[in-house]
Amino acid sequence: MIDEIHMKPFDWLSEYRERLDDEGRLVRDADHQGLTPARRLRLEAEDWGAAARIAAAMGLRHAGVFADPPDLAPPAQTSTLPDDEEPTITLRAVLEQQGDYLVLETQVPLALPELPSQTPWYPGLDRLERHAQDLVGVRFTDHPHPHRWTRHQAWREGRFPLRADxxxxxxxxxxxxxxxxxxFEALTGDGVYxxxxxxxxxxxxEPGHFRFHAEGETxxxxxxxxxxxxKGIERLAVGRDAVGLARLAGRxxxxSTVAHTWAACQALERASGCEVPARALVLRGLLCERERVANHIGDIGAICNDVGMxxxxxxxxxLREDWQRASQAHFGHRLLMDRIIPGGVAVDLDAAAVATLRAEHEAMRRAIAPIFAIVDELPSLADRLLTTGHLQTKDARTLGCTGYVAKASGLGFDLRRDAPYPPYDALAVEVPVQQEGDVAARVRMRMHEVRQSLNLMDELLRRLPDGPIAAELPAASAGAIGLGLVEGWRGEVLAFVRFRNDGRIARYFARDPSWFTWPALERLIHGNIVPDFPVCNKxxxxxxxxxxx
Amino acid sequence: MLRILSQALRTGLATEPAPSTDDAELAEIGVALQRRIDARVGRSLALRQVDAGSCNGCELEIHALNNPYYDLERFGVHFVASPRHADALLVTGPISRHMEAALRRTWRAMPAPKWVIAAGDCACNGGEFGCSYACRGSVDQVLPVDVSVPGCPPTPLDFLRALLAALSMPER
Structure with a gap:
């Protein structure tokens, strides 16, 4: 039943199961079918909260929760349940430690979709659970903030856009x-406005509302x-084919168009058992690192601009414009949209392009060196960036932050090293961390990642194998599920896919790392002055x- | 400070014309644009941008208009923070219903001529998202549109051409 041979040692799973056992929590089975590289545990809905409490006590990172409602259409044939069983909503929660992933799974009846919340132990889940509540209609019985989140006024209370009706x-x-x-949570007191x-x-x-409570400037x-x-992305995904889903994921x-498309394609390919050609995988890595470099360089400039530099x-x-023009020249799109497709990539590089890219990487290395040296050492920048927007390590951990936000606060997780997927499984990715947790540390992390990505891209070009750049995506079996996990420039991007019986998509959920860094922003701004909000935000x-x- | 000066000197002038295939086109569009602005507005053209459901790809390219290569301001176009200062509204995204009221209010706050530019495939025709419970599907479902800029996302040059087209429209 458990296919151990394909799995690396999973040090903490047996202890986690033991602790569940000790409390008399019923674990139905453990497998990883369809959710490779993750393992799967099925739980009773009533144990959902306890499972989170035990996981939190063991220091596991929570990577998000999402609900999977009964199929929209056609309901009877695509249901994985016998017809006489009542329809249910499946909930999946993803836990991680040391690069090992575990998916907790439970079901609640559609007629009474209630279960305990995991937010009391993982505050980063607050809004993910409320998103599931607003779109699927799951009720988390002891949620600390049970009011709406994603729903504004576009649909009524008690109606759920991901339900069949x-x-x-x-x-x-x-x-x-x-x-x-x-x-909004109100704060009152003398001089508080x-x-x-x-x-x-x-x-x-982009648009969003921020409600500050301040006293003086603080x-x-x-x-x-x-x-x-x-935009209703999860609903729009239903009924799409694999190619259409990849386009949607890219938007x-x-x-982060490369990271999201890659994660979605990984999920599609794992669900359908597609072998992606080695050349395509290396090209995907190249695209993803290009995206990282473009965004970090743009943001480093924007952060400096927010303090008047x-x-x-x-x-x-x-430099970003140079980079985007090169992306257009080599890959055919300035932001690299739709370059990754199910089964591979849409564009190839010839030998001349490989040589040009190498030269461009070297040119970028030389171009950033004097600029980054100024950012590193200019006293007027240090004055504004050091100690500003400090995120404590424990907050980054509790909220489930990944990427440069977590790394700048002492948490060194990076999928490319800790749960490497090809082409990174053949590369040595170092993950240095900063302990300071302030804006300056996040800038240093990003400068490091730019330099590192340039080196990784050279390494990838050296290892670029010959061969095809795409494979046919085999037809997925009805109900096949897959999980995609990619280290995007913001951090861990997660994608879940479930197929219908007609080869089209029944459910797609994409969890951007921003779900956890937005609440981090709310914490790290505390005690800073209002005029420093833009630089903290950026x-x-x-x-x-x-x-x- | 010395390093800043040295870097600035080494970098020189990045603003195009520079060795690029876009050169002639950019200069040509830019000059034409500046003439139209002089004729129509008699001062610089003020743009207010509103993201009404964009994936933020369009915003990245609109930002690029301000980089030293395109340097939009030299043609007499600048982005303003308030709709009350704006001649034209640059709208991106498939008009998420949650932004519908904010978009209408922004438009109402603008003085005439209130040009509206729908920027990107989503704003023009719904793009990848279309019309749904969450999106209106295009700007013209909500506001009168003067010019459309297709593209996913449109390139900075596409944006310049669209501005030129907006200013070449007959008086309403």
């Missing part, structure tokens, strides 16, 4: 009203209200679109 076009074609009556900001911000930036509390760019967050901003904007740069879905 909800029309794709919606139920109300009148103008959608502005959101109102959202219960509120600053509401957004959804439309002053710059060229931020006492920040609460983000997101969901303004909710979850435009700045326009010089660095213009230097970085120039140093984290969570995606609105990636979170709103």
């Amino acid at each position: 909800f029309p794709l076009a919606g139920e109300d074609q009148r103008r959608t009203q502005a959101d109102r009556d959202y219960p 509120q600053i509401p900001v957004g959804p439309v911000h002053a710059g060229i930036i 931020v006492l509390q920040l609460e983000a209200r997101l969901g303004y760019v909710h 979850i967050s435009g700045d 326009a010089f660095i901003h213009m230097q970085c904007a120039r 140093s984290v740069n969570a995606s609105y679109s990636g979170q709103d879905l």
Whole structure:
């Protein structure tokens, strides 16, 4: 039943099972069918909260929770249950430690979809659970903030867009009203005042609402209200074919188009048993590192700009433009959208392009050296960035942060090293960390990652094997599921896919790392002055679109 | 400080013309754009950008308009923080219903001529998202659109061409 030979030693799973056993929690079986590289444990719904409590006590990282409702259409044939069983909603929660992934799974009846919340032990899940509540109608009985999150005024309370009885076009074609009556947490006291900001911000930036409580210049509390760019991505995924799903995944967050497309394709390929050609895998790694470099360089400039250092901003904007033009020249798209497709990649490199790319990497290395040296050492930058927006290690850990936000606060997790997928399984990826946790540390992390990615890309080009760049995606069996896990530039990107019996998508969920870095921003801004919010925000740069879905 | 000066000197002028195939085109569009702005507005053109459900790909390319290569401001176009200062509204995204009211309010706050530019495939025709319970499907479902800029996302040059087209429209 348990296919041990394909798995590396999973040090903590037996202890976790023992602890569940000790409390008399019923674990139905453990396998990893369809969810490779993760293992799977099935639990009773009533044990859902206890499973999180035990996991938290063992220090496991929670990588997110999502609900899988009964199929939209056609319901009878695609159900994996016998017809006489009542319809259920499946919940899946993903845990990780030392690069080993475990998926907890449970089911609740559609007629009474209630179970304990995991948020009391993993505060980073707060909004993910409320997202499942608003879109699928799962009720988390002891959730500390049970009010709506993703739902504003586009659909009514008690109606759920991912349920079969909800029309794709919606139920109300009148103008959608502005959101109102959202219960922001109030803070009162002498001299405490509120600053509401957004959804439309002053710059060229995504929309969202920030509610500050401040006293004088000092931020006492920040609460983000997101969901303004909710596009119904999970609903739009239903019924798509694999190619269509990959395109949709590429537009979850435009700045992470490579990472999300890769994660979705990984999930599709694992669910259908597709062998991706080695050359395609190396090219995917190249694309993903290019995306990392582009975003970090742009953001380093923007962070400096937020403290008045326009010089660095213009230097970085120039380099980013060079980089994007090269992406257009070599791969055919400035942001690298739709370059990854199910089964492989859409574009190949010839020998001349490989040589040009190498030269460009070297040119970029030389170009960033003097600029990064200034960022590292300029006293006026240090004055604004050091100790600003400090995220404590324990907050980063409790919230489940990954990527440069976690690494700058002392948490050294990186899928490319800790759970390596090809092509990274053949590379040595070092993951240094910073302990300071401030804006300056996040900038240093990003500068390091730019240099590292340039080296990794050279290594990938050296290892670029000959061969095809794509394979046919085999037909997936009905109900086949797959998990995709990719280290995007923001951190761990997770994708879950379930197929219907007609080879089309029944369920797609993509968890951007921003789900956990938005709450980190709310914590790290505490005690800073209001005018430092932009630089703190940019140093984290969570995606609105990636979170709103 | 010395290092900054040295880096600035070494970098020189990045603003195009520079060795690139886009050169002639960029300069040509830019000059034409500047002439139209002089004729139509008689001062610089103020743009207000609103993301109404974009995946943020369009925003990245709009940001690029301000980089030293395109340097939009030299043609007399600049982005403003308030719709009350704006001549034109640059809208991206498939108009998520959750942004619908905010978008209408932004438009109402603008003084005439209130040009509206739908930027990107989503804003033009719904793109990958279309019309659903969550999205209106295009800007023209909500506001009168003067110019559309297709592309996923449109390139900075596409944006410049669209601005030129907006300013070449007959008076409403």
